[in-house]
Amino acid sequence: MPFNGYNENFPYSNKTAIWANNLPPWMKMANDPTSVGQQFLNSFALTLDEIDDAINQALYNQYIGQANLGEIAWVTKAFHGLRLSPSKRYKVKAGGNEVNVVSTLREFYENKGSAILDFDKMLIYLNTEHPYDSLELIDRDGQTIWTGNKSSQVKHHVWNCFDELGLLVGLMRRNGEGNEDFAKRIKNVFRYPGNSSHMGLIFGLAGQMDLIESITWEKNNERCVLPVDTYIESIKVGNRFSRPEELEIKEDAVEIKNEVLVFPDNKPDQDYTLNKCEIQDGKIVLAPSALSGIITTPVISIDNLEHWNNLILKADIPEETAVSVDVMHYELDVAHVENLTDGDEVIVTLIEDGAEEKYMVDSSVRLRVKLSRPDTTYESPSVELIMLSYENTDAEVTYIKKDSIKLDVLSDEQFKKELTNPDGSPSNELKQWAQELSDMIPILWNKFIWDEAYWDVIDKNLMGLDVLPHRWDPTIDRIASKYLQIGVGDGLDLKVADIAKQSDWNLRITSGTYFAGENLDEYYLFAKPTTEFFVKSDENNQVKISGTPMQGAPVIVETDNGYLTQVSFLDEDFNYTIENEEVVIADGGPDIYLKYNDLDLNHVNITDNDNGSYTPLIEQYDTSNRISLSPVPKRGTELRVSYRVKNSFIISNEENGSTITFSEEQNNIKITYEDSSDTKYYVETRVTIDPSLTHFNQGFIYVANQIGDTVRMSASADxxxxxxxxYDRSVVHIDCFDQWGNPTNNNEISGTASIGILTLVAISGNRSTFRYTAPSSIATDTKAELTFSVPNGTSVKTSILVKAGENGA
Incomplete structure (x- = not known):
């Protein structure tokens, strides 16, 4: 058959072009896509393309966000009851039209409307989600041998990747539920996590029973209206739960407003950065001795933010005092807009070339509140409330209606009265409930026994054998973290750990490469780093370390020449060698090009097949992969080049240690390598998560190369x-934080009390614990003023009310 060009049925593959590009340029096959050779290669390339597509799709289907919604989930089947011969051909008519009968599952899944026959089970499968009005099975002679209608067809579920994902979170596909709806329910498991609390049970049941409803809050609509019988705790805007200040509950509806409360926001005081300001009785005021002060809020972030509109400020501002607000960048100490007051718009004004340009702030922000007064004789201004209004974008709002799920029915007095008769015996309704529970959850013998119950633990079908843990089952996290090495990556993650070694609460950080800083500098964290030092390399440019680098981790070598590069050149016997060899074809010019840069020209050897030698011109070398030669080799000459990369090394593992060979002599050598063979985790002993020793129960762990200075402290007395x-006592906790809100350690904290005795009891992490002991007597009720400070001058104050005894004693 003549070749008529590439087309939809025989497209030209990118792989064919890549293969042809690697052929010698003088071949027609390398330059002509229509050549017989490229057509031949293209057949294999198209097969590989199909394999690539299948592998990629399998990889995509591992993740709920990119899994193929077009995967087959439901087909229709009908039982015809005839013993058919697989060697004969049959036709199927559906709805009066003949459908394509295929012989393989792949053809069946890929062709909508097709049919396939199951000869063993006497079934017809149809690739459609909805039954046909009529079905006919026709033999090869054209005779109708079986007919069916809608009632003879039933849905048949085809297990796909979404069912696998649902299995991981304890969800089963509902009858007839498509991939899109099922994927939404799977995502809702994480958006509305179920647990044993009141709302946790509602969340879990709503996800299981598809009772989570949604509407679209359209762009620039000031309010989103929800049914009045909505569970307030279930309202989510995008991926966040609604804030209390956003909601207005009316008689007939629940409305979401586009306003966000910035202060007070039910946040701990330590979430605010205070500078000569205090929060007293829920208001921001100046410190007693301060003329001016600043408080900076945490980051304010809204998922459906188009841009910020206005500042809403409620403050008491005595005469000659002032309060203003700056809208700050969410991370940098830069103001978008400065000196706003109540009702001002959040608009940035720029003047360029005499022209005024305005734009709205459309990103997360912080607010910097500034208070001032002429002197301390003036009453401090106070801020009671700060809000920001915003313009919203389109957002999905999800919620659960109260009439969908009710959990507190058993607490309703009227309902409880219906469960018993006047004489106290169980009513028929209670017996019906008991029977229904017994039928649906058969863990009791036959039925409820009113004064005692027995667990049926004998039947293996009720023991949970061969069943994956359900998402609502009790968590095994504590067991797993104690006895197993948890992680992802390789087989070591599944190894049962030594219980004696795992009995502590130290953090285990996965070893590997980490990138940090503005320039994303590369760092490597070892599980068990070992460092050895040498004055200089020996006459063979070698040193021998006592251990063997483990786990394929990098070996870091630092000398007077800086950090060295590890190379992996191989000789003819596949042993590591410090010298690399290449064969280069000369092009008639003085220059040749090698694979590597920064070459050591003192160790370059160049010969040709006639044993002719060539000398590199050191004075013309610019550290690139280009070398100029003398004499100039003739065009087409085959050159054998051996060379070393400057400041490089190789490692040769031996029975008792390892030998490191350098490309040249090295001095003041520092070698760091991985010395742990049984774990891939670095154990951090300076931080503990033992709940009996630390107050931290949530947050993030950062790997940093320094500890920040304390710039903020908080105090609480109980x-x-x-x-x-x-002898009355109070426990006072002092927590220290750096400028980013991360905890800082301060072992030199000190404290004073205006009355009574203050004693440092313990320091754990960023928390210092003091014990305050009341004085033996005072005349009248008095506040004990407590002041705590660290060496850099950062301090915090709190107070304890000391009440006088009877008669002032």
Whole structure:
């Protein structure tokens, strides 16, 4: 058959072009896509393309966000009851039209409307989600041997990647549920996580029963209206739960407003950065001795933010005092807009070439609140409330209606009265409930026994054998973290750990490469780093380390010449060698090009097949992969080149240690390598997560190369009221933080009390614990002013009310 060009049925593959590009340029096959050779290669390339597509699709289908929604989920089947011969051909008519009968599952899945026959089970499968009005099975003679209608067809579920993902979170596909709806329910498991709390049970049941409803909050609509019987705790805008200040509950609806409360926001005081300001009785005020002060809020972030509109500020501002607000970049100490007051618009004004240009702030922000007064005789201004209004974009709002799920029915008095008869015996309704529970959850013998119950633990079908843990089952996290090495990557992650070694609460950080800093500098974290030092290399440019580098981790070598490069050149016997060899074809010019840069020209050897030698011109070398030769080799000459990369090394593992060979002599050598063979985790002993030793129960762990300075402190006393009897006590916790809100360690913290005795009890992480002991007597109720500070001058104050005893004693 003549070749008529590439077309839809025989397209030209990119792989064919790549293969042809690697052929010698003098071949027609390398330059002519229509050549017989390229047509031949293209047949294999198209097969590989199909394999690539299948592999990529399998990889994509591992993730809920990119899995193929077009995967077959439901087909229709009908039982015809005839013993058909697989060697004969049959036709199928559906709805009066003949459908394509295929012989392989792949053809069946890929062709909508096709049919396939199951000869063993006497079934017809049709690639359609909806039954046909009529079905006919026709033999090869054209005779109708079986007919069916809608009632003879039933849905048949085809297990696909979404069912696998649902299995991981304890969800089963509902009858007839498509991939898109099922994927939404799977995602809702994470958006509305179920647990044993009241709302946790509602979330879990709503996800299982597809009772999570959604509407679109359209762009620039000031309010989104929800049904009045909505569970307030279930409202989510995008991926975040709604904020209380956003909601307005009316008689007939729940409305979401496009306003966000910035202060007070039910956040701990330490979430705000205070500078000569205090939060007293829920208001921001100046410190007693301060003329001006600043408080910076945490980051304010809204998923459906188009841009910020106005500042809403409620403040008490005595005469000659001032309060203003700056809208700051969410991370940098840069102001978008400065000196806003109540009602001002959040608009940035720029003047370029005499022209005024305005634009709205459309990103996450922080607010910097500034307070001032002429002197301390003036009453401090106070800020009671700060809000920001915003313009919204389109957002999906999800919620759960109260009439969909009710959990508190058993607590309803009227309902409880219906469960028993006047004489106290169980009513028929209670018996029906008991029977239904017994039928649906057969873990009791036959039925409820009103004064006692027995667990049926004998039947293996009820023991959970061969069943994956359900998402609502009790968590095994604590067991797993204690006895197993948890992680992803390789077989070591599945190894049962030594319980004696895992009995502590130290963090285990996966070893590997980490990138940090503005320039994303590369760092490597070893599980068990070992460092050895040498004054200089020996006469063979070698040193021998005592251990063997493990786990394929990098070996870091630092000398007077800086950090060295590890190379992996191989000789003819496949042993590591410090010298690399290449064969280069001369092009008639003085220059040749090798694979590597930064070459050591003192160790370059160049010969040809006639044993002619060539000398590299050192004075013309510019550290690239280009070398100029003398004499100039003739065009087509085959040159054998051996060379070394400057400041490089190789490692040869031996029975007792390893030998490191350098490309040249090295001095003041520092070698760091991985010395752990049984774990891929670095154990951090300076930080503990033992709940009996630390107050931290949430947050993030950062791997940093330095500890920040304390710039903010918080103090809390419990109780904050004691009696002056000489032995009443209060525990005072002082927490220290750096400028980013990360905890900092301060072992030199000190504290003073205006009355009573203050004693440092313990320091754990960023928390210092003091014990306050009340004085034996005072005349009147008095506040004990407590002041705590660290050496850099950062301090915090709190107070404890000391109440006088009877008669002032």
């Amino acid at each position: 109780p904050d009221i004691v009696r002056a009897n000489g």
